[in-house]
């Protein structure tokens with residue numbers, strides 16, 4: 001697996017290794033994840049079987065560097081894993097995606113000691129890692145957060161509520177952004193590792209969502225949570241910058257999720273129009289249908305090229321990563337929304353029922369326009385970082 005640690009891939013092409021990885025993830029996703037996707041959605045339950053299959057194949061947190069026991073996958077390999085899992089089941093694709101989101105602050109800015117403590121269990125598949133930025137009153141304006149971390153000797157004491165936390169309750173570790181100096185707004189925020197077993201950590205009821213129903217989203221309550229000061233990631237006051245730098249990289253994984261969902265919908269629609277007959281012939285014979293499929297495939301491929309170009313920038317740490325990460329997430333998620341909506345259209349009345357997978361894909365696609373910053377926020381980020 002170490003061979004995926006390749007920084008030389010071309011901006012617009014995958015390597016043979018990446019394509020072999022895609023083939024193997026697709027095989028695993030079709031055999032072990034796709035058959036459960038409808039039930040996971042219908043019952044709004046955690047896709048444990050998907051987690052088990054991903055851990056067994058070492059694909060659950062493929063981004064963790066080799067020196068911490070991980071596979072050391074590059075950003076594009078991680079995109080391909082998420083894309084192929086999302087093609088089968090969007091909820092399951094949040095396992096590798098959020099493991100990266102939760103642990104990247106540590107990988108980018110944590111002390112060696114913290115990395116040695118928290119990354120190997122993630123790489124082994126013993127734990128999941130969540131990311132706690134959003135709050136009930138601080139979403140797009142994340143710097144307006146209220147969660148406090150107050151120094152007390154060799155410890156910090158955390159109090160507050162984090163909202164919409166993916167995998168909350170299932171994750172053992174949480175990167176939590178909290179205010180250490182309320183006078184400094186974004187420069188008064190610090191990042192910490194909080195453990196599920198820390199006294200004072202508890203969780204709200206699972207949110208009842210439109211899509212990604214198999215991915216648990218809950219509030220995280222921090223009630224006088226006393227943690228050692230060395231659990232701080234980076235320096236005091238750098239937490240917001242770390243959180244934003246993390247999103248530059250991980251928005252590309254949301255773009256990957258959008259690509260996978262859209263590819264799943266396009267593949268299904270392609271098969272359907274070849275079978276479904278009206279006016280005495282397959283509906284795929286009609287030019288009006290063919291043009292829709294052509295547009296869907298065109299938008300998907302454009303989104304894929306932009307996402308892979310962004311992944312190359314993430315891997316190299318290029319100066320224009322912030323623009324590319326936001327652009328890839330925004331473009332791919334808008335494309336996924338259009339493509340999945342068109343897939344429902346191509347299935348007619350059948351597409352509108354839960355007997356077919358495309359309505360689930362349309363519901364799942366919607367979240368990719370919202371989280372890790374709404375697409376309005378992505379446009380703000382792009383406008384401030386024009387290439």
Ligand SMILES: Cc1cc2nc3c(=O)[nH]c(=O)nc-3n(C[C@H](O)[C@H](O)[C@H](O)COP(=O)(O)OP(=O)(O)OC[C@H]3O[C@@H](n4cnc5c(N)ncnc54)[C@H](O)[C@@H]3O)c2cc1C
Nearest residue numbers: 131132133134139140164165166217370371372373374376
């Ligand atoms: C299923 C799910 C999983 C999530 N997982 C996580 C997670 O693991 N960790 C985490 O920290 N967060 C997570 N989130 C939170 C997510 O990132 C936020 O919901 C998102 O950033 C938007 O914040 P908000 O919901 O408060 O909306 P608001 O910020 O209230 O936005 C409402 C509307 O106003 C628009 N708006 C706001 N400000 C502006 C502006 N300046 N210009 C133009 N339009 C604007 C927004 O685009 C949006 O359309 C998750 C959310 C969901 C639904």
